[in-house]
Amino acid sequence: MFNYLFEGTIIHCPNRLELYILENGFLHVESGKVKYIGKTKPENIPADTISYKLTKYQFLIPGFIDTHIHAPQYPNIGLGYDVELLEWLDNYTFPTEIRFNDQDHAKCIYPYVVNRTLKNGTTTASYYGTTNLKSSIILSDVTSAKGQRAFIGLVNMTENAPPELLHENNDVSIKETEEFIKIIFKKKNELVQPVITPRFALSCNEDLLKRLGDLAAKYHVNIQTHISENKKEIEATLETYPGYKNYAEVYDKANLLTKKTILAHAVYLDDNEKNTVLKRGTSISHCPNSNICLHSGFCDVRDFLNRGINVGLGTDVSGGCSPSILDAIRSSITTSNGVSFSKSEEENYKSIDYTDAFYLATLGGAQALRIDDRVGNFKVGKEFDALLIDLDSENTPIDLHLLQDYTSSELLQKFIYLGDDRNINQVFVAGRCVVKDRNVIRTYTG
Ligand code: GUN
Numbered sequence: 001m002f003n004y005l006f007e008g009t010i011i012h013c014p015n016r017l018e019l020y021i022l023e024n025g026f027l028h029v030e031s032g033k034v035k036y037i038g039k040t041k042p043e044n045i046p047a048d049t050i051s052y053k054l055t056k057y058q059f060l061i062p063g064f065i066d067t068h069i070h071a072p073q074y075p076n077i078g079l080g081y082d083v084e085l086l087e088w089l090d091n092y093t094f095p096t097e098i099r100f101n102d103q104d105h106a107k108c109i110y111p112y113v114v115n116r117t118l119k120n121g122t123t124t125a126s127y128y129g130t131t132n133l134k135s136s137i138i139l140s141d142v143t144s145a146k147g148q149r150a151f152i153g154l155v156n157m158t159e160n161a162p163p164e165l166l167h168e169n170n171d172v173s174i175k176e177t178e179e180f181i182k183i184i185f186k187k188k189n190e191l192v193q194p195v196i197t198p199r200f201a202l203s204c205n206e207d208l209l210k211r212l213g214d215l216a217a218k219y220h221v222n223i224q225t226h227i228s229e230n231k232k233e234i235e236a237t238l239e240t241y242p243g244y245k246n247y248a249e250v251y252d253k254a255n256l257l258t259k260k261t262i263l264a265h266a267v268y269l270d271d272n273e274k275n276t277v278l279k280r281g282t283s284i285s286h287c288p289n290s291n292i293c294l295h296s297g298f299c300d301v302r303d304f305l306n307r308g309i310n311v312g313l314g315t316d317v318s319g320g321c322s323p324s325i326l327d328a329i330r331s332s333i334t335t336s337n338g339v340s341f342s343k344s345e346e347e348n349y350k351s352i353d354y355t356d357a358f359y360l361a362t363l364g365g366a367q368a369l370r371i372d373d374r375v376g377n378f379k380v381g382k383e384f385d386a387l388l389i390d391l392d393s394e395n396t397p398i399d400l401h402l403l404q405d406y407t408s409s410e411l412l413q414k415f416i417y418l419g420d421d422r423n424i425n426q427v428f429v430a431g432r433c434v435v436k437d438r439n440v441i442r443t444y445t446g
């Protein structure tokens with residue numbers, strides 16, 4: 001099962017910010033794991049191995065990792081970008097999420113999100129569900145059924161939203177979170193893990209945050225939340241939490257800044273906060289599309305990378321208007337170019353380029369989620385999460401025959417700047433083919 005031999009161009013980041021293109025190479029997958037990658041054809045290939053000889057317009061890359069996406073907001077994608085974050089939450093987002101108190105609604109909507117992200121090459125997603133326990137379990141079941149690798153968060157909220165969306169009090173919020181963690185663990189699907197998800201400081205209170213920090217430590221699970229996304233949000237947070245030096249300290253004092261924490265946005269963190277983030281080994285989910293749609297600001301990712309902070313990409317659906325990490329790659333480059341325009345020549349600022357952004361979308365995301373021992377590139381021993389890219393697919397948006405011999409790096413750039421899901425021919429998660437010829441094919445309950 002899940003034995004493959006690929007021959008052709010293989011592209012990945014073996015290390016942080018390092019792109020490697022192997023031409024005329026071989027990648028051997030045995031039982032869903034990378035057994036060999038290299039120039040010479042491996043020997044003693046098991047008889048049941050499926051062989052792929054890639055064409056000159058095809059190449060293999062690691063699966064995309066979306067480090068921040070709100071599954072219940074999918075129906076709202078593209079709507080409400082006339083206002084900023086806090087108003088958008090009140091007017092568009094909270095009413096949309098309240099509908100997930102109805103489990104039939106969750107059963108109807110969640111398959112669309114998972115299908116769409118898989119087709120766009122998202123092999124791992126870190127999802128926010130809602131405050132509703134049963135609906136959030138349904139989201140985990142849908143990702144399991146479709147074979148996506150996923151972190152699923154039951155959202156904690158006790159403050160500043162309509163009562164239908166809030167947990168009644170801290171005790172209920174903690175009890176339901178613990179139950180949620182136990183239910184997901186009991187399903188014993190290695191690909192689907194729970195993640196502690198305080199929505200953001202304004203949705204919680206000091207006691208709830210601290211108890212969530214304790215829960216994360218008790219179960220050794222990941223943590224995700226939002227930080228410093230919008231100026232009015234920061235102002236309201238510091239008013240709500242007087243006595244704290246800054247936004248990051250609110251989470252830090254609750255032991256929520258750990259090696260397994262992902263902070264989304266982080267547009268306006270100051271030097272002090274960045275030092276804390278680095279010291280704690282906490283990572284950033286860069287959500288460039290959302291930061292623009294919701295008028296939040298430009299996040300300086302180059303600065304995070306220079307400081308040695310882990311960064312992955314997030315679509316932040318539906319703050320972001322695209323479910324595609326390929327779009328996040330492009331938006332991250334555009335944003336970084338935007339940041340560079342405000343720098344003086346003396347600063348010698350280098351905006352991120354397509355190789356950096358490709359790293360953020362693959363190994364960077366894996367490092368941020370702390371799953372880089374398993375996925376993120378094609379190092380021997382890792383699970384095979386991969387995309388078979390075909391630039392010459394049916395209805396391809398790329399006119400390949402304008403020039404004759406593009407180099408492999410040029411083909412990668414064409415895919416990054418012009419490609420879309422029509423160029424993502426097959427998607428593999430842990431060796432299982434979950435999208436074939438652009439159709440989601442597997443129904444799997446692990
Ligand atoms: N901050 C708190 N909740 C949200 C959300 O749903 N989306 C975004 N972009 N920011 C948030």
Ligand code: ZN
Pocket residue numbers: 068070226264316319
């Ligand atoms: Zn978000």
